[in-house]
Amino acid sequence: MGVRQYIVAHDTGTGGDKAVLTDLRGRILAAEYRSYPLRYPRPEWAEQDPDELWAAVAATTRALLLSTGVDPAQILGVGISAQMFNLLPVDEHGRPVTPMLSWLDLRSLPQADRLLSGELPALLIHHTGNLPTAKDIIPKILWLKEERPGLWARTARLLDCKEYLLQRLTGRTVTDYHGASVYFLFNPHTHTWSAEACRALGIPMDMLPEAVPCTQVIGEVTPEAAAQTGLLPGTPVVACAGDVAAAQSGAGANAPGAAHLCVGTATWVGVSSTTFVNHPLKPFWALNHIDADKWIIAAEMETGGGALMWFRDRFCEWEAQQAAQDELSAYALINQMAEAVPPGSDRLVFLPWLSGERAPVLDHYARGAFVGLSLGHTKAHLARAVMEGVGYHIRWMLEALEEIGLKIDSLNAIGGGCTSRLWTQLISDICGRELRVTERPLEAGAIGAALSVAVGMGVYESMQAVDGLIGIGRTVQPTDDGQRARYDGLYGEYRSLYEALAPVYRRMHRIS
Numbered sequence: 160m161g162v163r164q165y166i167v168a169h170d171t172g173t174g175g176d177k178a179v180l181t182d183l184r185g186r187i188l189a190a191e192y193r194s195y196p197l198r199y200p201r202p203e204w205a206e207q208d209p210d211e212l213w214a215a216v217a218a219t220t221r222a223l224l225l226s227t228g229v230d231p232a233q234i235l236g237v238g239i240s241a242q243m244f245n246l247l248p249v250d251e252h253g254r255p256v257t258p259m260l261s262w263l264d265l266r267s268l269p270q271a272d273r274l275l276s277g278e279l280p281a282l283l284i285h286h287t288g289n290l291p292t293a294k295d296i297i298p299k300i301l302w303l304k305e306e307r308p309g310l311w312a313r314t315a316r317l318l319d320c321k322e323y324l325l326q327r328l329t330g331r332t333v334t335d336y337h338g339a340s341v342y343f344l345f346n347p348h349t350h351t352w353s354a355e356a357c358r359a360l361g362i363p364m365d366m367l368p369e370a371v372p373c374t375q376v377i378g379e380v381t382p383e384a385a386a387q388t389g390l391l392p393g394t395p396v397v398a399c400a401g402d403v404a405a406a407q408s409g410a411g412a413n414a415p416g417a418a419h420l421c422v423g424t425a426t427w428v429g430v431s432s433t434t435f436v437n438h439p440l441k442p443f444w445a446l447n448h449i450d451a452d453k454w455i456i457a458a459e460m461e462t463g464g465g466a467l468m469w470f471r472d473r474f475c476e477w478e479a480q481q482a483a484q485d486e487l488s489a490y491a492l493i494n495q496m497a498e499a500v501p502p503g504s505d506r507l508v509f510l511p512w513l514s515g516e517r518a519p520v521l522d523h524y525a526r527g528a529f530v531g532l533s534l535g536h537t538k539a540h541l542a543r544a545v546m547e548g549v550g551y552h553i554r555w556m557l558e559a560l561e562e563i564g565l566k567i568d569s570l571n572a573i574g575g576g577c578t579s580r581l582w583t584q585l586i587s588d589i590c591g592r593e594l595r596v597t598e599r600p601l602e603a604g605a606i607g608a609a610l611s612v613a614v615g616m617g618v619y620e621s622m623q624a625v626d627g628l629i630g631i632g633r634t635v636q637p638t639d640d641g642q643r644a645r646y647d648g649l650y651g652e653y654r655s656l657y658e659a660l661a662p663v664y665r666r667m668h669r670i671s
Contacts, residue, residue, distance in 0.1 A: 163235040166612045167223060167390070169216055170405065170604035171241035171324060173197060173261070173424055176212065178219035179605040180227055183235065183618050184628050187602055189227045191219040198258070203265040206258035209247055212320065213327045220388040236395040236616045237328070237380065240405035240608035241321035243341045246299040248314040253326050256313050260299045262425075263461075263514060267298035270305070271523060274298060279359065286353040288437050288445040289343040292515065293523040294461070296342045300362055317366050321401060328388075329378035329396050332368050336447040337400035337455075339370040347435060347447050347454060373400045373449040374615035374622075397615035399608045403429055403457055404449045408610055409603030410571040411629025413450065413622040418567045420586075420594065421603070422576025426463020426549060427518075428556050429455045430565050438563050443518050449611055449622045456565060458518035458556035463549045464576045466511040466527070467493070470545045474538060494581050497543035502588070502642040503649055504540045507531045509548030510656060519559035520657065524664040530656055546582050547646075550589035551653040557590055569593035571631070573603035580635075587635045589646045598630040 165188070170177045175194035179187045193215035198206050216239070224231060244262035249255055260266070271293035274283070280290055291297045296319070304311045318326070319341070322334050339345040339352070344362065346353045350370065357364045371377060377398045385392040399405065403421075407429045410419035418430045427444075435454050437445040444457040462469065471479065471489050478496075479489040508530045515523035529544065557567055572594040576582050578601065587594050597603055610625045619625050637643070 163233055165229055165233050166235055166609045167220060167237045168605050168609035168612060169219070169239045170402070170608060171212060171216060171239060171320060172402070173242050173263070176215040176219050177602065177605050178216070178223050179602060179609060180223045180229060181606065181609040183613055185606045185610045185613065185625065187599060187606065189223055190602065190605070191222040191226070193218050197261060197263070205261040205263040207261055209255050209259045209320070209323050213324055216324055217387040220390060224389045231389060231391040231394070234390060234394055236376070236397050236612040237390065238397045238399035238608040238612040238615070239321055239324050239328070240399050240402055240604050241324060243319055243338065243401035243403065244295055245320045246296050246303070247318045247320065247323050248303060248310065249316050249318055249323065250313050251315040253332065255323070256310050259320060262294050264299065265293050265515065265523060267302040268293045268523060270298040270301040275521065282359055283343060283356055284437070284439055284442065286355045287343050287345060288347050288435060288442070290442050290521060291343050292517055292521050294515065294517070297344065297360065301360065304361070314366065316368060318368060319401070322368050325377065325396065325398070328380060328384045330381050331378045333377050333398065334368040334370050335373040335398040335400050336370055336451065337373055337404040337449060340447040341401060341444070342367070345370065347445060350447070350451070371398055372451055373398050373404065374611060376615055395616065397612045399611045400449050402604050403427065403444065403446060404455060405604045405607035405611065406573060407431060407455055407607065408449060408622050408625070409605070409607030409629065410573045410597055411626045412571045413448070413626050415453065416566065417626070418570045420553065420570040420572045421574040422464050422549070422572070422582070423574040424465040424468065425459055425461055426553065426574070426576070427457050427459035428553065428560065428567070428570065429457040430560060430567065432456050432565065436563050436565070438559070441519055441521060443560065456560065458560055460511065460549070460552045460556065461515055461517055462511055462513045463552070464574060466513055466545050466549055467576070469513055470542065474541065490579065493542050494579055496539035497546055498581055500539050500543040503645045504544040504547060505536065506649070507536055507540050507544045508649060508653055508656065509541070509544040510653070510660070511545070511548045511552055518556055522661060524668050525657070525661065526664055528660070546585050547589065548653070550586045551650050553586055554590040554650055555654065557592065567592065569595060571629070572596045573600040575601060583635045584638065587637050588642065589650065591637050591643065594635040595631045596633050596635065598632040
């Protein structure tokens with residue numbers, strides 16, 4: 160048998176699965192990607208086929224081994240990080256009862272509204288440290304129980320995305336402490352499911368998966384999974400963690416007080432903390448860290464990079480065609496358009512709340528808008544305004560995190576949006592913060608998963624010990640050219656626009 164010197168890790172996102180082969184220092188030697196669809200069968204519903212996700216994981220693993228010629232006997236271990244806040248009910252045999260209800264799904268608005276009224280918010284904050292919106296798992300569970308009693312009767316376990324993939328890989332139904340904490344039914348201090356929260360909501364605790372440390376070896380690749388992936392039966396599998404914790408680690412921000420910014424489909428700021436802290440009325444995510452003695456306090460906006468993706472898909476069909484002809488990304492042309500527009504987009508403000516908002520407000524009714532449109536504005540103005548609107552919201556999240564005692568001077572930056580020099584400069588200028596863009600911003604989640612495997616297999620003692628392995632590709636400083644005053648003024652109006660429009664959004668939702 161060869162020396163076990165490689166790790167296979169996955170970052171299974173909303174749009175596709177990225178698999179990487181790394182050495183024991185998390186350096187990527189090869190990568191593969193397979194996409195899969197997100198389906199919208201009804202208004203405000205969003206679903207995915209969990210078996211399509213598993214097929215992508217199996218296919219990318221096979222492709223990695225085939226393209227590199229690495230002997231599967233040299234694989235030290237396997238880990239999966241994945242999108243979170245989804246609901247996948249499975250029967251007693253582990254088979255899906257429904258498609259996976261995506262984190263983007265908003266069918267459970269009535270259930271979410273109930274959870275945010277009466278005595279339930281105080282109870283959930285006290286026992287779990289968190290509060291749900293309609294995009295979270297608790298409202299989806301209650302929707303299934305109340306609206307689909309026949310399917311509820313067939314349900315044996317309530318899983319998230321990664322938990323199903325681990326089940327297919329190892330035959331075990333488990334979650335990790337970080338993954339459990341995003342259910343908002345988990346006590347983040349005792350690392351156990353909260354009996355008080357489950358009892359108050361009528362959710363049987365035996366339907367929740369066993370929770371284990373993120374760096375625990377949970378099992379081995381089964382013969383069936385080996386046949387599909389090309390891995391050897393018996394290859395160790397580490398629990399790992401979902402995308403927020405994997406991003407924290409892949410950004411090299413595991414030390415207490417270290418912060419990272421991820422500009423992906425969803426966009427968030429995460430801070431590693433040895434103190435559990437949250438806002439009692441407008442809470443952030445307060446989640447367990449991969450290192451069991453820490454937490455991640457994270458502020459998330461639902462559509463950061465997703466807002467620019469929406470703009471590309473809805474308004475830039477011609478640019479996409481031109482980019483394809485020139486073998487460029489459509490985003491490259493959008494960046495060129497935006498660069499030609501002055502800071503502030505000639506007083507055009509974009510509100511990026513296209514799918515509700517989570518932080519620093521819990522509002523699943525909020526929606527997006529362009530405010531200040533005039534006859535002189537062009538598509539280029541809209542492009543820059545989208546980028547700036549995301550920047551304004553990131554600033555709002557940073558200031559709110561600091562209001563609860565977290566100090567954030569600089570952020571390690573990852574995600575597809577951080578490959579844009581224009582966008583990272585805009586964010587730095589608007590927020591007045593230094594951004595340290597990692598060398599591999601697109602692969603940070605997969606790198607974090609790989610290093611979780613390395614810790615789980617005993618190569619390193621903790622995730623904090625691997626921070627020094629993450630290289631910084633470039634540093635972005637705020638521009639000192641007088642434009643800060645312009646951004647400050649527009650940011651103030653951005654904040655005012657939410658206060659003005661929040662009641663309008665709720666009234667509009669009641670119009671059939």
